[in-house]
Amino acid sequence: MNLNDPIFTDEAKARAYFEAIRWPNGPFCPHCGEAEKVYRLEGKSTRPGLFHCNGCSGQFTVTTGGVMESSKIPLTKWALGFRLYAASKKGFSAHQLHRMLGITYKSAWFMAHRIREAMAPLESAAPLGGAGKVIEADETELSPSKKSKPRARSQNKGFVSLVERGGHVRSVVIDGANTAEIKAAILRHVHPESTLHTDGAPAYRYSGLPHPFGYMAKHEAVDHNKTYVRKGETGIVHTNTAEGYFSIFKRGLVGTYQHIGEQHLPRYLAEFDFRQNNRARLGVNDEARTERAIKGAEGKRLTYRQPHAA
Ligand SMILES: [Zn+2]
Numbered sequence: 001m002n003l004n005d006p007i008f009t010d011e012a013k014a015r016a017y018f019e020a021i022r023w024p025n026g027p028f029c030p031h032c033g034e035a036e037k038v039y040r041l042e043g044k045s046t047r048p049g050l051f052h053c054n055g056c057s058g059q060f061t062v063t064t065g066g067v068m069e070s071s072k073i074p075l076t077k078w079a080l081g082f083r084l085y086a087a088s089k090k091g092f093s094a095h096q097l098h099r100m101l102g103i104t105y106k107s108a109w110f111m112a113h114r115i116r117e118a119m120a121p122l123e124s125a126a127p128l129g130g131a132g133k134v135i136e137a138d139e140t141e142l143s144p145s146k147k148s149k150p151r152a153r154s155q156n157k158g159f160v161s162l163v164e165r166g167g168h169v170r171s172v173v174i175d176g177a178n179t180a181e182i183k184a185a186i187l188r189h190v191h192p193e194s195t196l197h198t199d200g201a202p203a204y205r206y207s208g209l210p211h212p213f214g215y216m217a218k219h220e221a222v223d224h225n226k227t228y229v230r231k232g233e234t235g236i237v238h239t240n241t242a243e244g245y246f247s248i249f250k251r252g253l254v255g256t257y258q259h260i261g262e263q264h265l266p267r268y269l270a271e272f273d274f275r276q277n278n279r280a281r282l283g284v285n286d287e288a289r290t291e292r293a294i295k296g297a298e299g300k301r302l303t304y305r306q307p308h309a310a
Contacts (some may be wrong), residue, residue: 014075119274129194138242
């Protein structure tokens with residue numbers, strides 16, 4: 001990773017970098033959509049990067065209406081933060097970010113979660129797979145942190161990852177190995193013409209219905225008590241891609257994040273999914289991955305309270 005790029009040290013260059021990513025065809029007003037009658041305000045008393053819109057008489061900057069809105073952290077540090085999270089395969093802790101950027105731990109925590117929010121898929125994201133595509137579905141449970149109260153195993157949080165072979169992954173938080181939640185995740189996020197490969201866990205078994213997932217085109221399971229790979233009607237049946245993905249996530253969890261607050265699990269999954277979906281093997285390098293994350297900052301609704309003084 002090249003940290004000598006001036007966008008990490010020169011605030012004007014950092015601003016130009018964010019503006020070029022957000023507005024490749026010129027600025028437009030995030031309040032009303034006006035693209036013609038917008039003017040950059042200049043002069044000593046004006047804060048840098050401010051635009052005026054003649055359409056709605058509103059004002060905006062490159063951070064308006066995105067995850068960086070109302071942050072007091074310089075854009076040079078945001079640029080570095082985005083780069084670190086986009087390029088670190090096992091994640092990057094808020095403690096490290098706090099030390100590296102010279103900002104408070106609270107600000108670093110805030111920045112890290114905003115960056116994850118930018119990396120999260122849109123609600124409207126298309127389902128994975130399609131005709132001729134194989135989706136592996138597999139679920140894992142997370143053991144609760146030592147700090148949290150002991151409770152029944154069935155209440156542990158976990159997640160199901162839906163992995164298109166050679167393609168994208170989407171991970172969804174579930175309660176333990178809750179069958180209904182696993183099925184709902186598959187029905188919502190997998191294209192019905194896909195072929196589904198799973199292990200023999202009860203959640204994936206035929207349940208008296210003509211098909212366990214109602215309308216999914218094909219489903220084959222491999223019984224892990226017997227073997228991990230078998231030749232089936234739909235090709236080689238296995239869930240090794242999904243298991244490989246879990247191991248990246250678990251290394252990150254153990255090495256970088258220690259334990260994850262349950263309420264934040266969806267954002268950590270979004271972070272790991274994002275890097276996987278924009279991986280080098282799919283032709284996305286660190287710079288391009290960072291730009292995609294920054295692009296995702298736009299228009300994200302903030303779903304949790306912002307810690308003040310960040
Ligand atoms: Zn406007």
